[in-house]
Amino acid sequence: MLRRALQLGLGRGLLGRRLGTHRGGSTLGKVEGSGGYRGSWVAPVSSYVTFRTRDPAHDGKTVGRLGEGDQNGKMSEIKKKIQSVLPGGAWNPPYDTSYLPPEHSDVVIVGGGVIGLSVAYWLKRLEKPRGAIRVLVVERDHTYSQASTALSVGGIRQQFSVPENIQLSLFSVEFLRNINEYLAVVDDPPLDIQFNPSGYLLLASEKGAAVMESNVKVQRQEGAKVCLMSPEQLRNKFPWINTEGVALASYGMEYEGWFDPWCLLQGLRRKVQSMGVLFCHGEVTRFVSSSSHTETTSGEEVTLKRIHEVHVKIDRSLEYQPVECALVINAAGAWSGQIAELAGVGKGPPGTLQGTKLPVERRKRYVYLWHCPQGPGLETPFVVDASGAYFRREGLGNNYLGGCSPTEEEEPDPGNLEVDHDFFQDKVWPPLAQRVPAFETLKVRSAWAGYYDYNTFDQNGVVGPHPLVVNMYFATGFSGHGLQQAPAVGRAVAEMVLDGHFQTINLNPFHFSRFYLGEKVQEHNII
Amino acid sequence: MGLGKTKPLHLVMPVWNRGTRGIRGLSRAVALEGSQKKGRSLLQFLADRFYDVQALREYLLQKQVLKVHQKNRPFTYIKERFGPHAAGAYFILKQGGAVKFQGKEWIRSDAHGHFSLDFLKFQAVPVEAVNASGCAINYQGLDSLLALKELRSLWLQRCPHVDDWCLGRLHPLANSLQELSLAGCPRISERGLASLHHLQNLRRLDISDLHAVSNPGLTRILVEEMLPSCQASLLGSNSLPGPGEVSRPGEPHSPNPVTSPDMATTTSRNPALDLSRDSKYPYSNVLLARFPVGHPSAHGPLRHPWPPLAKRPEPPWPPRVPANPSATNAALVKTGLGLCSSFPR
Numbered sequence: 001m002l003r004r005a006l007q008l009g010l011g012r013g014l015l016g017r018r019l020g021t022h023r024g025g026s027t028l029g030k031v032e033g034s035g036g037y038r039g040s041w042v043a044p045v046s047s048y049v050t051f052r053t054r055d056p057a058h059d060g061k062t063v064g065r066l067g068e069g070d071q072n073g074k075m076s077e078i079k080k081k082i083q084s085v086l087p088g089g090a091w092n093p094p095y096d097t098s099y100l101p102p103e104h105s106d107v108v109i110v111g112g113g114v115i116g117l118s119v120a121y122w123l124k125r126l127e128k129p130r131g132a133i134r135v136l137v138v139e140r141d142h143t144y145s146q147a148s149t150a151l152s153v154g155g156i157r158q159q160f161s162v163p164e165n166i167q168l169s170l171f172s173v174e175f176l177r178n179i180n181e182y183l184a185v186v187d188d189p190p191l192d193i194q195f196n197p198s199g200y201l202l203l204a205s206e207k208g209a210a211v212m213e214s215n216v217k218v219q220r221q222e223g224a225k226v227c228l229m230s231p232e233q234l235r236n237k238f239p240w241i242n243t244e245g246v247a248l249a250s251y252g253m254e255y256e257g258w259f260d261p262w263c264l265l266q267g268l269r270r271k272v273q274s275m276g277v278l279f280c281h282g283e284v285t286r287f288v289s290s291s292s293h294t295e296t297t298s299g300e301e302v303t304l305k306r307i308h309e310v311h312v313k314i315d316r317s318l319e320y321q322p323v324e325c326a327l328v329i330n331a332a333g334a335w336s337g338q339i340a341e342l343a344g345v346g347k348g349p350p351g352t353l354q355g356t357k358l359p360v361e362r363r364k365r366y367v368y369l370w371h372c373p374q375g376p377g378l379e380t381p382f383v384v385d386a387s388g389a390y391f392r393r394e395g396l397g398n399n400y401l402g403g404c405s406p407t408e409e410e411e412p413d414p415g416n417l418e419v420d421h422d423f424f425q426d427k428v429w430p431p432l433a434q435r436v437p438a439f440e441t442l443k444v445r446s447a448w449a450g451y452y453d454y455n456t457f458d459q460n461g462v463v464g465p466h467p468l469v470v471n472m473y474f475a476t477g478f479s480g481h482g483l484q485q486a487p488a489v490g491r492a493v494a495e496m497v498l499d500g501h502f503q504t505i506n507l508n509p510f511h512f513s514r515f516y517l518g519e520k521v522q523e524h525n526i527i
Numbered sequence: 528m529g530l531g532k533t534k535p536l537h538l539v540m541p542v543w544n545r546g547t548r549g550i551r552g553l554s555r556a557v558a559l560e561g562s563q564k565k566g567r568s569l570l571q572f573l574a575d576r577f578y579d580v581q582a583l584r585e586y587l588l589q590k591q592v593l594k595v596h597q598k599n600r601p602f603t604y605i606k607e608r609f610g611p612h613a614a615g616a617y618f619i620l621k622q623g624g625a626v627k628f629q630g631k632e633w634i635r636s637d638a639h640g641h642f643s644l645d646f647l648k649f650q651a652v653p654v655e656a657v658n659a660s661g662c663a664i665n666y667q668g669l670d671s672l673l674a675l676k677e678l679r680s681l682w683l684q685r686c687p688h689v690d691d692w693c694l695g696r697l698h699p700l701a702n703s704l705q706e707l708s709l710a711g712c713p714r715i716s717e718r719g720l721a722s723l724h725h726l727q728n729l730r731r732l733d734i735s736d737l738h739a740v741s742n743p744g745l746t747r748i749l750v751e752e753m754l755p756s757c758q759a760s761l762l763g764s765n766s767l768p769g770p771g772e773v774s775r776p777g778e779p780h781s782p783n784p785v786t787s788p789d790m791a792t793t794t795s796r797n798p799a800l801d802l803s804r805d806s807k808y809p810y811s812n813v814l815l816a817r818f819p820v821g822h823p824s825a826h827g828p829l830r831h832p833w834p835p836l837a838k839r840p841e842p843p844w845p846p847r848v849p850a851n852p853s854a855t856n857a858a859l860v861k862t863g864l865g866l867c868s869s870f871p872r
Contacts (some may be wrong), residue, residue: 013629015757082578086576130582175667177692181592182590184588184592186574186581186584186585186588187571187574187584194716194718195691196691196721197691197692197694197695197696197718197719197721197722198718198721198722199722253698253725254695254696254698256693257695329629353529377749377752377753378717378720378724378749378750378752379724379753386610393721396741396742396745396746396749397745417639499577
């Protein structure tokens with residue numbers, strides 16, 4: 001009897017983990033003969049129920065029965081008792097609202113990509129008493145079909161020129177290495193991040209050699225393991241490279257390579273869910289905010305705004321739920337410009353702080369996958385040519401991934417994610433075939449396109465609060481290296497929210513006000 | 528329908544399992560991911576319902592991880608006082624492995640984990656071979672090994688915490704390392720093997736029995752292509768019994784081809800290592816065949832891959848064979864050759 005009772009509890013256990021408000025017994029039971037009662041089901045408390053399947057093959061046949069062979073009423077009595085004892089609630093509201101986000105949430109994160117989830121993770125991890133903050137993640141595209149995270153090539157490197165970027169990347173690589181300690185969930189299998197420690201190989205022409213040398217100096221100071229190679233050393237190490245036009249190469253010995261972005265995303269999602277972060281599939285359509293007027297020290301009048309409510313529209317429905325919140329984190333990636341505009345960022349006379357827009361827009365980038373039987377072997381690093389074209393090995397079967405960033409003039413229309421195959425013919429293939437002669441014969445197997453959250457100002461991230469919309473924080477604009485910096489950026493934002501300043505990595509140069517002040521944090525040799 | 532039908536109660540790792548097997552728990556979960564049972568135990572149920580249980584289980588999980596970290600802490604005092612070679616040797620011996628200084632005998636700890644500290648006197652003598660097979664060495668612990676600049680042979684067989692990240696950082700040893708054995712490491716995949724191309728002096732590489740490698744035959748060919756100077760002594764998984772077969776340790780897979788008299792003396796001197804007669808260790812024969820004792824190679828004084836051992840009595844606890852051994856687990860314990868798997872704490 002006790003066993004049976006616990007079994008019932010187990011059945012309800014699944015429901016207990018649901019988000020939001022709970023609902024009543026409208027769900028059809030799913031009963032399996034051998035495996036016990038699985039899946040989510042709610043039995044009406046009142047009486048015995050005979051479960052029937054909807055499957056016509058089983059129509060009319062009783063598959064399972066509660067209280068089978070028991071004395072009448074005893075089972076339901078025990079069930080009632082257990083339901084009242086166990087946490088999880090026996091309250092059955094008359095209609096189902098579980099798909100709606102909660103009415104209050106301390107932090108609303110707009111965007112459930114890798115950056116948004118990372119912010120959620122670090123917020124929950126760094127909060128002082130357990131469960132102090134309620135975090136809601138709003139994601140529009142729950143299949144991640146257009147999300148930059150899933151469409152990324154997944155590279156991670158330290159070969160930047162801005163020290164903050166190097167530090168972010170070093171922190172992230174440490175996170176990825178210990179991912180099963182950071183993102184361990186009891187009872188779930190460990191994550192396999194599929195990291196390829198093959199390194200990045202950046203090639204510089206005569207013109208860029210000096211810049212590369214000074215970059216490597218900075219990288220080494222920050223602790224990256226990067227070595228410089230002359231064309232001759234390059235020929236010895238990678239005989240398949242044509243070193244014509246190459247004056248210098250820098251090669252990452254450790255911490256660099258590529259990994260599986262989907263695994264990181266799912267790992268973060270799983271962990272964050274186990275930490276009690278709430279998810280909502282919907283779209284942020286409106287911010288309700290109040291404003292107050294103050295003067296700066298120089299006598300200028302500014303309007304400070306504070307967001308009070310976020311309206312979350314439910315996917316494929318007219319329904320929306322206003323969520324009262326204390327903080328909004330804009331991690332919407334390629335769409336963060338629109339979110340910022342909704343919050344009133346950039347609505348003001350041009351040239352003032354109020355009129356400064358978030359300069360993040362979506363840009364379409366193509367990735368091509370090709371097969372080349374004679375191509376470079378297992379030792380192939382992530383090669384970035386001086387022309388900007390890049391490629392890396394994919395798997396063992398002589399498949400390669402690669403692409404190239406188009407110039408400002410030939411930016412494709414970002415309206416859809418269609419692939420332009422001529423771009424490969426005209427822009428990607430010629431430099432690559434020149435660099436690796438084996439690529440003269442190849443066959444493109446497939447291609448896809450994804451979005452960069454492209455910062456048109458200086459191609460670097462925006463982290464931290466907005467100076468005027470005081471409770472909107474940014475974590476966006478990484479222009480293609482957001483995935484590899486996500487774990488560190490999440491931590492930085494969480495520190496900013498919880499402590500009011502950065503602790504691990506100082507990201508003050510990435511503050512929004514640089515757009516107004518015109519201080520560019522420019523990366524030399526951006527890829 | 529009752530609770531009896533649900534899966535037996537278990538944590539992901541058996542925390543109350545004293546001894547080194549607890550440390551290896553994590554990797555076992557990795558190795559068995561495919562065959563992991565789907566089902567919810569009472570503990571899971573309770574953890575779903577009660578924050579206290581959940582917190583306790585999270586704490587236990589963290590403790591497991593911490594234990595591995597603690598085992599891999601560097602001995603900075605010894606390093607400062609006696610130099611990197613002594614520190615590296617001390618680290619390996621503490622882990623239960625064996626080291627060989629240049630021109631000296633193999634050193635390893637006895638049944639109780641004790642070892643003589645005589646080697647601290649060899650300050651200027653570099654370590655030339657390390658056998659860390661079956662040790663709980665991880666990425667952090669590799670620091671001690673990377674300081675051994677004269678290291679020529681390194682055995683990391685069946686190390687549960689050696690993964691692709693570790694292989695990615697072996698490049699400081701590129702000038703000296705000639706022999707490397709990674710056989711049976713459950714977390715090494717072809718992705719990590721790709722980064723071995725830094726080790727251009729490598730002569731022998733054992734990459735047999737790596738369960739995480741998706742395509743062993745192809746990987747072997749590609750690795751051979753990548754390291755042309757690495758001799759044909761490269762072992763591919765196809766020459767070894769497959770993972771399914773290894774799990775049945777009762778059957779020898781290959782007849783013992785080693786008939787070298789040198790070998791015979793070794794085995795007779797050391798009954799604990801009498802691999803040729805013991806059918807419990809299916810692929811040790813293959814290994815011995817591949818690393819012949821009197822191999823006329825230019826590798827100096829290194830004679831055979833297994834250092835001579837003192838006879839070690841079987842400790843009463845923990846039992847050698849777990850009550851319900853899962854397939855790979857059993858293989859791990861069995862092929863631990865009794866060296867480290869029953870290492871008493």
